Amino acid sequence: MTATATAKMDRMPASCFFPQSDDMTAYAQSLGYRGKRRVYVLDGKVISHRSLNWFEFSAALRVRQRNRPSS
Numbered sequence: 170m171t172a173t174a175t176a177k178m179d180r181m182p183a184s185c186f187f188p189q190s191d192d193m194t195a196y197a198q199s200l201g202y203r204g205k206r207r208v209y210v211l212d213g214k215v216i217s218h219r220s221l222n223w224f225e226f227s228a229a230l231r232v233r234q235r236n237r238p239s240s
Contacts, residue, residue, distance in 0.1 A: 187211050193223075200227055201234035 190211040197208040208226075209217040215226045 187216055190216055197227070197230060200230035201237065202230055 187209065190209040192207060193210045193215075194202070194208045202208065206217055208215060210223045213223050215221040215223050218226065
């Protein structure tokens, strides 16, 4: 694959490759997610973040949110 093709793929969201995926960004943000990328989930995997397990991803957000000092 050429550098140009790779650059184009980097700019395309995961939803273009997996239109049946669910956009769980708003829910992830409610759990404390602060990342720039959208959170797309398909079959229990966060496909937008290197196929992380959705349940482990959300549990880690909850733990991080719980341990964050309140203002």
